[in-house]
Structures are given as C-alpha cells and as structure tokens.
Amino acid sequence: MTRHVIVGTGVAGMSAAATLRTLDRAAEIILVSEDPHGFYSRPGLAYYLTGELPEKQLYIYNKKDWQDLNLRHVRARAANLLPGEHRLDLGPAGALTYDRLLLATGSTAVQLNIPGADLQGVVKLDDFEDTRGIIRLARRAKAAVVVGGGVIAVELAEGLTALGLEVHYFLRGDRYWPNVLDEKESRLIERRLAGHGVVLHHRTEAAEMLGKRGKVTGVRTTKGETIRCGIVAVGIGVRPRVELAQAAGLATERGILVDEYLQTSAADVFAAGDVTEVHDPLTGSSSIDTLWHPARRQGEAAARNMAGQRQPFRRLAAVNVLRLAGVMTTIIGSVGSGTDDDLVSVARGSSETWRQLPNTIAMESGAEINHLRLMIGETALVGALVMGDQKLSLPLQEMVATRMDITPIRDRLLQPEAPLGQIVMDFWSTIK
Amino acid sequence: MGNSSSRRPASARRDILAAGHVVPELSRCVQCGICTFNCPIGIDVRRHAWLGKHVVDSHCLTCGECVKRCPRGVLRFERLKLFKEGDE
Numbered sequence: 001m002t003r004h005v006i007v008g009t010g011v012a013g014m015s016a017a018a019t020l021r022t023l024d025r026a027a028e029i030i031l032v033s034e035d036p037h038g039f040y041s042r043p044g045l046a047y048y049l050t051g052e053l054p055e056k057q058l059y060i061y062n063k064k065d066w067q068d069l070n071l072r073h074v075r076a077r078a079a080n081l082l083p084g085e086h087r088l089d090l091g092p093a094g095a096l097t098y099d100r101l102l103l104a105t106g107s108t109a110v111q112l113n114i115p116g117a118d119l120q121g122v123v124k125l126d127d128f129e130d131t132r133g134i135i136r137l138a139r140r141a142k143a144a145v146v147v148g149g150g151v152i153a154v155e156l157a158e159g160l161t162a163l164g165l166e167v168h169y170f171l172r173g174d175r176y177w178p179n180v181l182d183e184k185e186s187r188l189i190e191r192r193l194a195g196h197g198v199v200l201h202h203r204t205e206a207a208e209m210l211g212k213r214g215k216v217t218g219v220r221t222t223k224g225e226t227i228r229c230g231i232v233a234v235g236i237g238v239r240p241r242v243e244l245a246q247a248a249g250l251a252t253e254r255g256i257l258v259d260e261y262l263q264t265s266a267a268d269v270f271a272a273g274d275v276t277e278v279h280d281p282l283t284g285s286s287s288i289d290t291l292w293h294p295a296r297r298q299g300e301a302a303a304r305n306m307a308g309q310r311q312p313f314r315r316l317a318a319v320n321v322l323r324l325a326g327v328m329t330t331i332i333g334s335v336g337s338g339t340d341d342d343l344v345s346v347a348r349g350s351s352e353t354w355r356q357l358p359n360t361i362a363m364e365s366g367a368e369i370n371h372l373r374l375m376i377g378e379t380a381l382v383g384a385l386v387m388g389d390q391k392l393s394l395p396l397q398e399m400v401a402t403r404m405d406i407t408p409i410r411d412r413l414l415q416p417e418a419p420l421g422q423i424v425m426d427f428w429s430t431i432k
Numbered sequence: 433m434g435n436s437s438s439r440r441p442a443s444a445r446r447d448i449l450a451a452g453h454v455v456p457e458l459s460r461c462v463q464c465g466i467c468t469f470n471c472p473i474g475i476d477v478r479r480h481a482w483l484g485k486h487v488v489d490s491h492c493l494t495c496g497e498c499v500k501r502c503p504r505g506v507l508r509f510e511r512l513k514l515f516k517e518g519d520e
Contacts, residue, residue: 011463044464047503057465060482292462321460321504328505330460390505394457 002027004306005088005096007078007244008104009033010042011292012273014061015299016102016306021069023307030072030096032088037128038073043292045131046323049159055132078105081248083266100268100306103245103256104299107238107274107290112147116209121216122232125156134231138163141230145170145219146198147206148235149177149342151322154189156233157198158325168227169193170204170219172342180336182373185387192325206232236342238290240275253277255288260312262302270306272298280315291320317383317401321393327369330393333383333400335375363413363420372420376413379405392421395428404431452494452509456481461506467498481506 004020006013009031017029040058047053066073076093081101089095109124111117121141123134134156138144143166146157153169154176160167175186176193190200201221209232210218218228240255251257251265255277262270262278273295279286289295294315301313317333363374370388374381374396380403384396399406409427412418454477467477473491477498480487487498499507 041463041465043462044466047464047466052501052503053464053466053469057469060463060465060478293459316459319459321506323503328503330505393460393505397459 002099003097004029004100004102005098006031006102006104007033007088008102008106008273008275009035009038009073010104010106010273010295011039012106012276012295012299012302013102013104014039015296016104016272016303017071017299018069019300019303020307021071023303023309027307028072029070030074032074032076032078032090032096034075034077035127036075040128042127045125045128046155046159048131049125049134049155050162055128058128078244081244081250081269083248083250083269086268098268100270102299102302102306103264103269103271103275104273104295104302105241105244105275107240109152109234110237110239112206112234112236114206114208116211116216117234119209119211119216119232120214121211121230122209122234124234125152125159126238134159134233135163137231138165141165143168143227143229144231144233145206145227145229146233146235147342148233148237150180150235150237151324152235153233153342154193154324156235157193158196160231160233161197165231167198168201168229169198170201170206170221172203172205174202177342178336180331181385182336185371185373185385188369188371188387189324189327192327196325238274240277240288242275245271245275253286257286260314261305261310262298262313263305270302272302278313278315289315289318291318293320294318317397319397321390327387328390330384330386330390330397332385332393332397333375333381335373335383335385363418374413374420374424376406376410379403379407379410381406392424395424395432399424399428452511453492454480454487454494454498454507455510456484456487456506457508458484460504462504464503466501466503467507470497470501472497477507486510 004027006016013031017031020029039061044058048055048058076090078088079091080089087095087097109126121137124130144160146153146169157167157169176189205222206219207222208220209216210220216232218226219232220226242252242256245256246252256264256271256275257277258264258271259279260281262272264271274290277286277288304311319332322329373385375383381400386393409423412423461481463478463482465478471477475489475492477487
C-alpha cells in the first residue's frame, strides 16, 4: 500500500488529499499540520471579522468528510525532512516514512520590524487564531491603526471598522496599491474607505509602537505624530514557509522550486500552494501565486503526479476576486507594474503576474463604481480589471486566458471614450 | 410561458422560480460559506461550489439569497433547459 504524506491542511494539501483518494482507494493518506483548526476558508476570515459569518461556518470539511475520504490527520509540527530516507520527523510525535510527500506548508505573514512590534495588540490577519484574537481585542479597544497594502490591509480596516473601532490607515506613498490599481481606482477605494469612516494617512509610516505593561497603546509615526490605539493591525505581505524544505537541502529561492510536474529537487517530494515557486517552461521564469484557486489546482496536479500520472501543471491567467471597501473587483492577468512601498513581500490573495505588464495600452471606461480597465496587447488582451458590475468578468477571464485574438475589435477599443464593455460584450456574443 | 420579447421583470422572476437554478463559478470561490449560511432552507451551496456542481435541488426556492450575499460573485442564476427550443 502506498503511503502519501501531506504537510499542510490548507486548500493545496486538502485538494491533493481528495484527488489522491479518487485515484487510489487503497492508499494511506496522512496529513500533518500543527493548525488545530484543520481545513477552513482562510480568505473567509475577513468575513468572520466583519461579522458576516459565524466562525463555525468557516470549516469546509466536517468529521464525516474526513472519514469518507479516509484521511488521517496527525497534529504535529513537521520538524525535519530526510528525503534520502523518505522520512519526516515530527519531533515528540515521532516520525513518518512516506512513498510520496507533498509540501503544502503555505505562507506566513511578515512582521513589522520596528520597536514595539512584539507588544500585545499588534496583530495580523493570517489564520483562525489571529482573527479570534482581533475580535477579542476589539471588545476593549476604541481605535486601531492599520499598516500595509493590498487586500489584507483593506480587509483589516473594514473589519475593524465593522467591529466599531475608529480606524487609521497608514499608507507610505501617495495612494493605495499603486502597482496593481491605477490612480482613479486607488482614489475610488480610498473614497469608499473614508466613506466607511476609515481615516487615511498618506505618506505616513509607523516608526515605533508605544506600549504600557506589554500592551500597545499607540503608534508614533516617522513625522513625529502620535496616534493612540489599542490595536495595530499589520498587513505588509506574506512569505512562503520554506524552512522545512530549505533545511532538507531542497532547491529553494523565494519559494520551493518545482518543475512543471510540481516535483521539487528531491525524489518523491512535491510541493503545491503558496509555498511553491512554479517554473513556467513557456516563459522560462518562475513565480508565486498566493491565491486560493491556483493553490487548489496545484494540489490536484501534484496529487496526479504523486499517483504516478505524469501530467504537467499549466498556469492559467491569474484571477482573483476581491472586495475592496465594498466594491467587487476582479483582477485578471497583468494589470500593473512597479513596486508598492506598503508591501515588503508578496501580498496574500495576489499574483506576481498582475505586476508583470508587457507593452500594452490601457483603456478605461465606466462610471464611478462600474469601472472597466483593459490592458490591450498587439493581438490579445493581457489583463483586465473589472470593478462593480461583474457581467464581463467571465468573458474577459477566458479572453485573457486563451489569448483570444481581438484584432476585429482592437481599433474600436482604442478609440477615445470607447464603450469598452459594450464592445467586449458584442464581440463575445458573436463568438459564443 | 410568455413571449420573451415582451417579458417583464415579474415574469422573468417567475421563470427563474420555475426553471432556474444556481450555478457556481469555481475559479472565483474561496469556500467562505456565506452562501450556505444564508440559505433559508439549509442547502449546502458551498459544497456544490467546491464540487463544481450546479445547485439542482428540488428544495431550492431560487430566492437568490446566496447569489446576492456571495462577496465574490461566484453564483449566478441560469435557466434550466426543461423544454426544447420552441416548446415554450
């Protein structure tokens, strides 16, 4: 009987386990993780914070699902991997041998490196316990400071506002998420945040957390200003959890390097999800996605290869749907470039491809909330950003993913004030 | 059923009630469970989305709560093709 060991119970690990079970009814499948909560919706934590969901709703699998799939969960820290011996040490919990191993260790939030960052009340929105902790702290705190960028920082600002706190959001630069959103889009989100009561502080950086008896009481900014608060919420990015792989001598850069079969440099060891840096033979480059759906697809692809089917993993155009200050936003393919001072590493819920914009022309149309931006290449769309009405999301997703030839409509799209949405919709209806 | 060219919103809704169902878009879903939580009759819409299945459940009221509440636009109504074209 083949023994598959999976390190991590996030979406990559669990989708691998479910796929393995469909491919091999008899195999032994063991999942190892320290997380007492097992498999839950990590992106859903933001909605738990706003009070839209009770916490028990976040669990995706119940006991019966685990039993039906015949999965074993070992709650332990994977301490040491010995790929030569096909063995995973679990410290006091013993050790497991394996035939195939999947590393789905995910990513972890980066801490702010300033004095006072270890005070109680300095929080992140990374896992179940973090979120519980924020809700607990919010019962007593009156004000909070949010530091960072991307989706998580805005989710923190929105969640803390929903919990009744006065929220101050620090942005290092002139606008929100400058390497993915254009100026108009950034301003729209900022206005919406302000409308929800969030106080935005541009060109503002935290210099030091102030505290009393081990608890945070405020933040001193680099301008010398002090803001009193009981919570400082940090969302400055995540880092792949590569330590186990690194110590085992596996090839790593920012993430665990894998080939197109999601195999690492060690025999019978695979990787999937946020921790993985996937090599793309078409472009010769490698990149990291910290997105739910690609993690799930990687888990499934890794499982097929673990089960002996040699099937390459093909990346799709990176898509994510975000709710930014209440505005539903879909980001498809490449839409931005450059860097964002508010993030020190890759942000959760994002893709590096969003910021790798080749030569394109950006065209925009739409009113305030229903907004559309297309990144128009020579013959195809390379990216799109859809805010508000989502009718066009699916067609655009497919057009970007398949590099659909847009020659018949390209000139019209490039006309000043072109009704982009209508042109795309008309084009789509002639094809489908 | 009425002539589609002169169909008013009320009759469109009647059509959904009679012949519509909820369809998830897998790539947008993060399994947060807001859909299941808001279903008034307890259909596990989230599980349908995880499995990529349409919500074809005789108990579904097609009330639209799950579609409306989903924060990521995962769910949409689609008409069930109960009849061949021209049968209506």
